[in-house]
Structures are given as C-alpha cells and as structure tokens.
Amino acid sequence: MLGKWSKTFLVTLALIAMIFWAINYKDKNERIQSRGYELFSLVDELKEINNDINNDILKSALYRFYSYDYVEQHISKMKKQIELLMDSDIYKTEDYPHTKELLKEFSDYETDIYEKIDIFNRKNGKVKNSLNFVISSLKNIHMTQKENQELLHVMGRLLSIRNSIGLSSIQSEEINIDFLRLHKTDTKKEQVYINLFITHIELLSKHLPIYINSANELLNVEKTEKLFIKLKETVEIENNAILNKLDLEYYVILVFAFLTVLVVIYYIFLTEKEKQRIIALQRDYKKSVTTDFLTGLKNRNAYMESLSYYKSPTVVLFDVTDFSSINNLYGIEVGDYILKSISNILKINVEKIDNAEIFKVGADTFVILMEKRSVEEINLISSEILTLLENEKYHYAELEQPISVQMQAGISSVKPYIINAGIALKSLSNDYHKKIAIYDSSLDNSKEIKENIAMIHKVKHSLINDNITMLFQPMIDLNSKKVIKHEALVRLKDNDEYISPFYFLELSKKAKLYTQITYEVINKSLQAVHDYGVDISINLSIEDILHKQTHDFIIETLEKNRSITSRLTFELLESEEILDFESLKLFIHKIKGYGCKIAIDDFGSGYSNYNYLLELEVDILKIDGSLIKNIDKSESNQLVVKSIVEFAKLANIKTVAEFVSSKEIEEVVSKLGIDFGQGFYYSMPKPL
Amino acid sequence: MYKLFIILSLVSTSIYAEIITPIKKVESYDVGKVALGKQLFFDKKLSKDGTISCASCHSDFGSDSRVVSIGVNGQKGVIQSLSVFNAVNNYKQFWNARAPSLNSQMDSPIHSAVEMGNSIENIEQYLKSSKTYNKLFKDVFSKKPSYLLLKDAIVAFEKTLVTPNSHFDRFLEGKESLTRLEKKGFYLFKNYGCAACHNGVNVGGNSMQMIGNVVEYPYIKGQSDLYSITNKEVDKNVFRVPSLRNITKTAPYFHDGSVKTIEGAVGKMAYYNLGMVLEDTDIKAIVSFLKTLEGEVPTTWSSNVR
Numbered sequence: 001m002l003g004k005w006s007k008t009f010l011v012t013l014a015l016i017a018m019i020f021w022a023i024n025y026k027d028k029n030e031r032i033q034s035r036g037y038e039l040f041s042l043v044d045e046l047k048e049i050n051n052d053i054n055n056d057i058l059k060s061a062l063y064r065f066y067s068y069d070y071v072e073q074h075i076s077k078m079k080k081q082i083e084l085l086m087d088s089d090i091y092k093t094e095d096y097p098h099t100k101e102l103l104k105e106f107s108d109y110e111t112d113i114y115e116k117i118d119i120f121n122r123k124n125g126k127v128k129n130s131l132n133f134v135i136s137s138l139k140n141i142h143m144t145q146k147e148n149q150e151l152l153h154v155m156g157r158l159l160s161i162r163n164s165i166g167l168s169s170i171q172s173e174e175i176n177i178d179f180l181r182l183h184k185t186d187t188k189k190e191q192v193y194i195n196l197f198i199t200h201i202e203l204l205s206k207h208l209p210i211y212i213n214s215a216n217e218l219l220n221v222e223k224t225e226k227l228f229i230k231l232k233e234t235v236e237i238e239n240n241a242i243l244n245k246l247d248l249e250y251y252v253i254l255v256f257a258f259l260t261v262l263v264v265i266y267y268i269f270l271t272e273k274e275k276q277r278i279i280a281l282q283r284d285y286k287k288s289v290t291t292d293f294l295t296g297l298k299n300r301n302a303y304m305e306s307l308s309y310y311k312s313p314t315v316v317l318f319d320v321t322d323f324s325s326i327n328n329l330y331g332i333e334v335g336d337y338i339l340k341s342i343s344n345i346l347k348i349n350v351e352k353i354d355n356a357e358i359f360k361v362g363a364d365t366f367v368i369l370m371e372k373r374s375v376e377e378i379n380l381i382s383s384e385i386l387t388l389l390e391n392e393k394y395h396y397a398e399l400e401q402p403i404s405v406q407m408q409a410g411i412s413s414v415k416p417y418i419i420n421a422g423i424a425l426k427s428l429s430n431d432y433h434k435k436i437a438i439y440d441s442s443l444d445n446s447k448e449i450k451e452n453i454a455m456i457h458k459v460k461h462s463l464i465n466d467n468i469t470m471l472f473q474p475m476i477d478l479n480s481k482k483v484i485k486h487e488a489l490v491r492l493k494d495n496d497e498y499i500s501p502f503y504f505l506e507l508s509k510k511a512k513l514y515t516q517i518t519y520e521v522i523n524k525s526l527q528a529v530h531d532y533g534v535d536i537s538i539n540l541s542i543e544d545i546l547h548k549q550t551h552d553f554i555i556e557t558l559e560k561n562r563s564i565t566s567r568l569t570f571e572l573l574e575s576e577e578i579l580d581f582e583s584l585k586l587f588i589h590k591i592k593g594y595g596c597k598i599a600i601d602d603f604g605s606g607y608s609n610y611n612y613l614l615e616l617e618v619d620i621l622k623i624d625g626s627l628i629k630n631i632d633k634s635e636s637n638q639l640v641v642k643s644i645v646e647f648a649k650l651a652n653i654k655t656v657a658e659f660v661s662s663k664e665i666e667e668v669v670s671k672l673g674i675d676f677g678q679g680f681y682y683s684m685p686k687p688l
Numbered sequence: 689m690y691k692l693f694i695i696l697s698l699v700s701t702s703i704y705a706e707i708i709t710p711i712k713k714v715e716s717y718d719v720g721k722v723a724l725g726k727q728l729f730f731d732k733k734l735s736k737d738g739t740i741s742c743a744s745c746h747s748d749f750g751s752d753s754r755v756v757s758i759g760v761n762g763q764k765g766v767i768q769s770l771s772v773f774n775a776v777n778n779y780k781q782f783w784n785a786r787a788p789s790l791n792s793q794m795d796s797p798i799h800s801a802v803e804m805g806n807s808i809e810n811i812e813q814y815l816k817s818s819k820t821y822n823k824l825f826k827d828v829f830s831k832k833p834s835y836l837l838l839k840d841a842i843v844a845f846e847k848t849l850v851t852p853n854s855h856f857d858r859f860l861e862g863k864e865s866l867t868r869l870e871k872k873g874f875y876l877f878k879n880y881g882c883a884a885c886h887n888g889v890n891v892g893g894n895s896m897q898m899i900g901n902v903v904e905y906p907y908i909k910g911q912s913d914l915y916s917i918t919n920k921e922v923d924k925n926v927f928r929v930p931s932l933r934n935i936t937k938t939a940p941y942f943h944d945g946s947v948k949t950i951e952g953a954v955g956k957m958a959y960y961n962l963g964m965v966l967e968d969t970d971i972k973a974i975v976s977f978l979k980t981l982e983g984e985v986p987t988t989w990s991s992n993v994r
Contacts (some may be wrong), residue, residue, distance in 0.1 A: 069709065121896065124884070125895075126901040129902075136879075193965075
C-alpha cells in the first residue's frame with residue numbers, strides 16, 4: 001500500500017493535472033472556435049474581394065472607361081489575403097487537409113484568373129475603342145442606301161454580340177464587309193477613313209466574341225461561389241472534428257476527475273472505517289483494562305477511574321476468608337466458580353444501592369464504592385450483603401455438598417480507601433466471628449512499620465559500627481549472698497541509650513540479621529569471661545541451635561575456648577516450642593562435653609514439662625519472673641514455685657529466681673529453697 | 689438610326705468612374721533611410737567600373753533623354769529608360785512588367801552587363817570597406833551594410849519620388865480649372881479611347897497592351913517585350929502601358945525611343961493603337977492636356993534629404 005503522503009501527493013497531482021487540463025481545454029476550445037470564426041471571416045473576405053474583382057471586370061466591360069487601378073488594387077488585395085490564409089494557423093497543424101486542398105485549388109484558380117484578367121484587359125480597350133470608333137464614325141461615312149442597310153446589319157450584329165455580356169458564350173463569326181471594300185470614295189482622305197473603318201470592323205469581328213467570352217468566363221461566379229461554400233463547409237467540418245476530439249478529451253478528463261473523486265471518497269470511507277475500528281479497539285482495550293476477565297466486574301483500574309467521580313467515597317472491601325484453602329481443596333475451577341457466583345450476587349445487590357459500584361480489586365477481594373453515608377447504614381448494607389453471600393448455597397456441578405464460604409468486610413472512608421479497608425479487614429483476621437470492621441487510625445500500623453524499618457536500619461548500623469553491646473546482670477547465691485555468675489544481656493547502643501532486644505530481636509530475625517547478633521553475643525560473652533574471669537550465662541534460642549551455621553559456630557567457638565567453657569551456661573527459653581527435640585538433645589550433649597551448663601529460662605510460664613528437663617540434662621532452672629515478682633503477696637505463686645523447687649532438688653537442678661526486686665521477695669524465695677536470685681534488688685544489668 | 693448609335697455611344701461614354709486619380713503626396717518617411725537610399729542611388733561606385741550610378745540613366749525627370757542609356761564600358765542599352773518618378777505607382781516594373789516590385793526591379797540594372805554590371809559580393813565588399821556606409825547603415829539599420837539593406841534603402845528613396853500637385857491633379861481635386869484647350873484635350877483623350885489604357889493614378893502603368901493594337905507596329909527582334917518572357921506569338925509587341933505622368937518632360941518616346949516630340953508620339957499612338965488619323969488641332973489639344981500632368985519634382989530628389 002502507498003503511504004499517506006504518497007496518496008495525498010497523487011491525488012493532489014491528479015487534481016492539479018485536471019485543473020491544468022480544464023484550463024487547457026477551455027483555452028484550446030476557444031482557440032479552435034476563434035480559428036473557425038477567423039477562417040470563416042477570411043473566406044468571407046476572399047468572397048468579397050472576389051466579388052469586387054468581378055464587379056471591376058463587369059464595370060470595365062460595361063463602362064466606356066474604367067481605371068485598371070481598381071482591379072489591380074483588388075487583385076493585390078486578393079493576393080495578400082491568400083498569402084494571409086497560407087500563413088494562418090491551420091498550416092501549423094495537420095488538422096485541415098481538405099481546407100488546405102481547397103485553398104490551394106482556389107489559389108491556383110486565382111492565378112489562372114489573373115492571367116485571364118490580363119488578357120481581358122488587353123482585349124477590353126481595343127474592342128471598346130474600335131466599337132466606339134465605328135459607331136462615332138458612321139456620320140462621317142457616306143453610303144448608298146443598300147450599303148447603309150448592310151452596314152446597319154453589321155452594326156446590329158456587333159452590338160448584339162457586345163450586349164451579350166453576362167449572357168452566353170459567343171461563336172466567332174465572319175462578318176461580311178465586302179461591300180465596304182468595294183465602296184468607292186471621293187477623296188483619298190475618305191478612302192483612308194474607310195480603310196481604318198474596315199480595319200476596326202475586322203478587329204471587332206475577330207476579337208469581340210473572344211472578349212465577350214473572356215468577360216463571361218470571368219464573370220461566371222458559379223464556380224467560385226461553389227468553391228466558397230465548399231470551403232466554408234470544409235472548415236466547419238474539420239473544425240468540428242477537432243472540437244469533437246477535444247470534447248472527447250474533455251469527457252476523458254471528466255471521467256478521470258470522477259474516478260479521482262471516487263478514489264478520494266473511497267479513502268475517506270476507508271479512513272473512517274479504520275477510525276471506527278480503532279475506536280472499537282480502544283473501547284475493547286479499555287474494557288479489558290477496566291474489566292475483570294473472570295467475573296466481568298470492573299477491576300481495580302476502573303475503580304481508580306471511578307473514584308474521582310465520588311465526592312466523599314466510602315469503600316467496603318469484601319474478602320473471601322481463606323480462599324486459598326478452597327482453591328487447594330477443590331481446585332481452581334471451583335474457586336473460579338465461587339468467585340463468579342459471589343460476583344453475580346454482588347452485582348445484583350449493589351445495583352440496588354444508590355450511588356454505588358462494585359469492583360473486583362484483587363484475586364478474592366471485592367469493593368463496593370459508594371458515597372459516604374452513616375456508619376449504621378454502611379454497617380447494615382455490608383452485613384446484609386455478607387449474610388447473602390454466606391447463606392448462598394455454592395453448588396458446584398460435580399460436588400454433592402454445597403461449599404461453605406466465609407467472608408469478612410473492611411470499611412474505610414479515609415484515604416487510601418482500599419488499603420485502609422484492608423487494614424480494618426486484617427484487624428479481624430484472627431476472629432472469624434466478627435465479620436465487619438471499620439477503619440480508624442488506631443488500626444493503622446504504618447507508623448510501627450516505619451519505626452521497624454528505622455530499627456532494622458539501626459541494627460544494621462550497629463553490626464557495622466560494633467554497637468551491639470552486652471550488659472551483664474549478676475546472679476547471687478542466696479545463701480552466701482555472693483555473685484556466682486552474670487547473665488549476658490544483649491543491647492543496642494544508640495548514642496548513650498541501650499535499646500532492649502524486645503525492640504529489635506524479632507525484627508532482626510525477619511531482617512535476617514539475627515544470626516549475626518547471636519555471633520556477637522557469643523563472641524562478646526566469651527570475651528567477658530576472658531577479660532573478667534567471671535562465669536557468664538548466655539541466652540540461646542532453639543532457633544539458634546537448630547540453625548546449622550549458628551550451631552556450627554557455637555561448637556567451633558567452644559572448641560577454640562576450651563579453657564573457659566566450663567564457666568559458661570546456656571539459657572534456653574522454656575516458652576519456646578521444641579520441634580526437633582532430638583537435635584536439641586544432641587546439641588546439649590555436645591556442649592556439656594565442653595563443661596557448659598544448661599539453664600531453662602522463664603520456667604513456669606509455658607507448658608512446664610518436667611520430663612524434658614530430665615531428658616535434656618538441665619542444670620539450672622530459671623523460674624519465670626511472672627511467678628516471682630509478686631511472690632511475697634501471692635500464695636498460689638509460692639505453691640507453684642515450691643513445687644518447682646521441690647522437683648528441682650529431687651532432680652539435682654539448681655534454681656534461680658528472676659525479678660527479685662525487693663528484700664521481701666528475697667526472703668520469700670530464700671525460704672522456698674531457691675538457690676540463686678537475680679533482679680533489680682541486686683543489680684540492674686550493667687557493663688562489667 | 690445613326691442618332692440611336694450616337695446616343696448609345698454617348699451613354700456608354702458618359703458612364704465612367706474616376707478614370708484618373710491624383711497622386712498622393714508622401715506624407716512621412718524615414719529620413720535617414722531615404723538619405724542613405726539617395727546616396728546609394730547616386731553612387732557610381734556601385735557599378736562594376738565605377739562609372740554608372742542608378743541616377744546615370746534616371747536623371748532627366750527620373751528618365752533618360754537618350755534613346756537608349758549607356759552602361760558600363762560605354763555599352764548601349766536595349767530599351768528606352770523608364771522614369772523612376774512615380775514608378776512606385778506602377779503595378780509592375782519594366783517595359784515587359786517582369787518585376788512585380790521596386791525591390792525586385794533593382795537587381796536587373798545592377799547586375800545587367802550592359803548597365804551597372806556588378807555582383808552582390810563586390811557591392812557588399814565596397815559598402816563594408818567604406819567608413820561612411822558602415823556608419824550610415826549602422827545608424828539606419830543598426831547592422832553592417834549588405835545588398836539586401838542597400839535595396840531596402842534605395843526602395844525607400846524611390847518611394848518618395850512621386851510628382852504630386854500637377855495642374856490636372858489640382859483640377860481633379862477641384863482646386864484649379866482647365867483651359868478650354870486642356871478640357872478639349874481631356875475630352876478627346878477619353879473619347880478617342882486613349883483613356884482605355886492610360887488610366888489610373890499613373891495614367892497608364894497598370895496593364896499590359898500591345899503596341900499596334902489596331903495597326904500592326906514594326907516588331908524589333910530581341911526587344912524586351914512580353915514575348916521575350918513568354919515566347920507566345922500573341923505576346924509580341926506587348927508592353928506594359930507607360931505612364932503619361934510628366935510625359936511632356938520625358939522624351940524620347942516609346943520603348944524604342946523612336947519619337948522625339950510629344951505631338952509625334954500622340955499621333956503615332958493614335959494611328960497604331962486607335963486606328964485613327966488625328967487632326968493637328970486634336971493633337972494640340974491632347975498635348976495641352978498631357979502638359980497638365982506635369983507634377984512637382986520630388987523634394988527628396990531636388991534638395992538635400994536631411
């Protein structure tokens with residue numbers, strides 16, 4: 001196909017060509033027509049001059065005298081006129097062959113005529129003069145009666161010939177003038193006169209018929225008349241032929257113009273069609289972009305667009321609870337079926353609500369967008385729809401039982417609507433009985449997230465700048481009141497502040513920084529043993545132990561520091577669920593090989609399982625602070641602690657009371673038989 | 689009965705148009721060109737031996753008073769010189785009308801061995817070698833001299849050589865009247881039939897006629913008549929009718945220069961061509977009419993053009 005510009009160029013070219021043709025046609029047409037008129041007028045002039053010449057001849061013949069100048073003037077005019085014709089436009093083209101032929105014929109005819117006129121002129125004078133002489137001499141000649149009669153006869157004959165100009169051709173005839181020759185004269189002078197008279201008559205009898213015939217021939221206009229008529233006819237025929245040819249050209253141009261217009265119209269149609277197609281495509285595309293393929297509901301893009309039309313929007317976000325389980329359990333087809341069914345129900349019901357639209361904004365989430373209304377009304381709408389959705393029997397063809405679908409809704413009138421509605425929804429996630437939550441800023445954990453990010457940042461920095469520091473809290477022998485060891489507690493040094501692991505340890509696990517912190521804790525605790533010659537108790541999580549690299553690191557470190565390993569205690573959290581008990585047992589066995597002791601931290605807070613204390617060969621039990629901190633006032637706590645201590649003594653396990661914050665508590669725990677105490681009563685955690 | 693013929697004759701006589709028309713004055717002309725033409729007309733160097741100019745044979749009222757003119761190397765011409773005056777008004781040039789225009793007429797005397805006897809090359813060489821002509825041609829034509837331009841200039845000069853304001857022309861124009869004798873002469877001129885051939889502005893010079901129309905005229909072998917061109921028996925002794933303008937000033941008469949007086953010429957012509965023997969009184973009257981045809985000498989001829 002040709003390009004747009006080529007097409008435009010061609011059409012423009014065609015139009016310009018047509019305009020040129022049209023102008024050219026008009027011009028040519030006029031030129032040819034005017035040539036026709038010109039030729040006509042030239043022929044008319046020829047005719048006129050020819051008439052003038054004939055007129056001259058006639059006058060010359062009839063008048064006693066007529067100046068040859070006139071005929072000569074007309075002849076030269078005729079010559080000029082013929083020259084003009086021979087020089088005219090028609091000789092520049094091949095379009096007038098017959099006209100040219102006729103003009104040549106006329107020109108030849110005229111040349112012939114000029115010669116004849118010359119001859120006529122030569123006879124003219126002498127015939128007229130002789131006739132005049134003869135007539136005017138009659139009075140001077142004296143004749144007998146008989147001679148006179150004969151003379152009269154001769155004269156009559158001559159005059160009748162003379163008068164047949166313009167009538168008919170005359171036969172030359174012998175006129176008998178013997179009577180004149182025989183005439184006897186009185187004087188010599190008279191004899192001369194008679195002789196001259198005879199000469200004249202003889203001349204006339206010889207030349208008069210020739211003269212008359214020559215005049216008649218010249219005056220015969222029939223031939224030239226015919227020629228002129230034929231010439232005019234021929235000019236007209238030939239001129240018309242050219243005009244017809246030109247007209248044909250004109251019609252060709254007209255057809256061409258028509259075709260060009262058709263082509264242009266065709267292209268306009270084509271362009272229009274193409275435009276329509278593009279518009280349709282755009283519409284389809286927009287639909288596809290703004291429509292959810294599965295359900296036919298408007299999608300998130302559509303939601304974004306619609307949002308701007310709402311003055312004060314409220315969003316209700318519906319979520320299919322645990323939709324992935326449905327997919328997993330029944331397969332994607334069933335999941336799709338459920339989504340379609342939900343969509344249909346939503347569609348039908350949302351249509352009933354004024355100023356509301358339904359969108360599918362996620363895989364299993366739907367949004368009703370509507371103008372803000374009262375909380376009660378929104379709650380009502382939402383719960384009605386939820387009830388409808390949950391009560392629906394989702395019968396999938398191949399399944400016998402209907403599938404039960406649980407849904408929850410989050411509502412937000414605060415920007416960003418869907419995210420906030422999501423936050424509200426999330427706040428429900430642990431409670432399947434609550435179905436609807438309305439967003440308020442307290443639900444928003446975005447600030448927390450920000451703080452978390454800042455904290456992670458701090459941890460990273462601390463690891464690089466060696467700001468992970470250890471504080472140590474002494475453990476006191478309740479009998480001797482002496483410090484027997486220190487619990488190493490990890491802190492993040494932030495300027496002059498020590499940040500508790502409560503704020504960063506969980507984050508560090510998520511940020512994969514935890515392992516490095518563990519390494520720091522172990523290295524620095526061991527360093528403290530080296531530096532200060534004290535016993536150190538180090539906190540480990542089960543995770544650390546099960547983590548292969550950390551596990552190996554601990555063993556390697558212990559191997560490197562065999563001299564001090566007997567001064568180390570590892571505290572494990574009782575609250576933690578032990579998944580891989582065997583691995584744990586193996587680890588404990590290994591470190592016990594280095595002389596390390598094992599303590600269980602926060603014992604009594606969770607599932608206090610005595611059995612596994614025995615299995616794990618635990619050396620020390622650290623009784624959970626929650627049992628200790630009010631022990632001086634709580635008898636039940638004293639009972640719990642007492643049972644623990646009794647068991648520990650039986651199992652030969654030392655016990656530690658944490659959170660000893662006063663003299664009263666110390667007294668209670670001492671009395672209960674706990675071996676060691678730890679808490680603010682003795683010392684805050686502090687650098688050694 | 690005679691009366692009837694006479695009436696008829698009179699009627700036909702009385703019907704005539706203007707048989708003779710006055711000469712029109714030359715109102716304006718290209719002075720430079722005419723001056724150049726005149727200079728060339730009078731330049732003998734245009735002839736082969738530098739002895740003959742156009743004017744050599746056309747000086748006596750544009751004609752030559754000798755029976756025949758003398759050309760280069762003293763050679764005699766073959767025919768009586770026709771006047772250059774009013775030649776422009778003749779329908780064709782030469783006694784036998786062989787040249788249709790003044791321009792074509794000129795070739796003949798220039799190249800004729802017995803007249804100027806020169807070639808185009810020689811003439812052009814002469815003109816181009818002349819400072820004067822170079823300048824004049826440049827002034828007039830803005831071109832270098834050439835034979836064609838020479839003819840153009842001479843023709844321009846010749847076209848000014850007309851003799852208007854004759855007594856007769858002034859009579860025709862109603863400004864003067866003729867004497868009785870002149871009137872009688874004019875009447876006879878018409879009535880005897882002279883006017884049948886001697887008519888028009890040049891009183892002749894507009895048709896071919898045979899000398900000896902009625903009574904045979906002696907034929908001279910080799911003469912430049914129409915026969916010399918056509919070789920037709922009927923064209924023997926056929927000449928172009930000479931103009932009668934200034935005829936009384938341009939003796940001798942006829943192609944053969946056989947008559948020295950105008951009276952003789954009128955009588956001879958009446959005899960041969962009208963079949964008449966004229967009375968002396970008639971001849972006298974006709975001659976007095978012919979004298980009225982004497983016009984003014986052209987100013988471009990008589991005085992300096994510039």
